[in-house]
Amino acid sequence: MIRDDIKAAQITAMKAGDKQARAAIGLIQSALKNRDIELRTGTPPADDNATVVEVLQKMVKQRRESIEMYVKGGRRELADAEAAEIAVIERFLPQQMGQMETIAAIEAIKAELDATGMKDMGRVMAALKERHGPQLDMSKASGLVKAALS
Structure with a gap:
């Protein structure tokens, strides 16, 4: 499951002292927790991986929009930070179709x-x-x- 991969990556990042990856993975886990809370009221999803992928895709989309706005605003350092988060998030997404x-x-x-x-x-x-x-x-x-x- 993708959630297990995310947890393992969090532990690896903590052991390696990779603050950027650890922070990005923490954001992923937070978004997943929020999504789990939202889903408590409805019927549980049949495929947990689909829910995780949906959350990850939404996070990537949000960051791409932020990068666009930061570049327009001349804030390259913030755009670079968002791009680094995208790289971490995309590690957990399945291979995209061409x-x-x-x-x-x-x-x-x-x-x-x-x-x-x-x-x-x-x-x-x-x-x-x-x-x-x-x-x-x-x-x-x-x-x-x-x-x-x-």
Whole structure:
């Protein structure tokens, strides 16, 4: 499980004295705890790894947005710190699908669902997320689905 890998990495970072990695992993664990608290009221997820991947992807997205704003604001040192956190977070994410693989998956789902236009985008996105969610950046996939359906 990814949670076990995160805990092991935290211990390794502590033993190695890697303050940056330890801090980033602490942020990951905090975000996971918050997500666990949110999920207490609903039904527990069937796949814990999917929940962890979702949290990690959200963290990466937030940091990329922060980097963009820091660069625009001329705060390169803060952008570099965010980039270092992204590097730590991405160690725990599964291998992402490339653009060609994503397009092939979209085409397969499109053919399977007999999707022909933008009215079918929601169905295609739902099927894509269900089958390939952890391996995809859904925001990038959204643009590819839109292009495939137009």
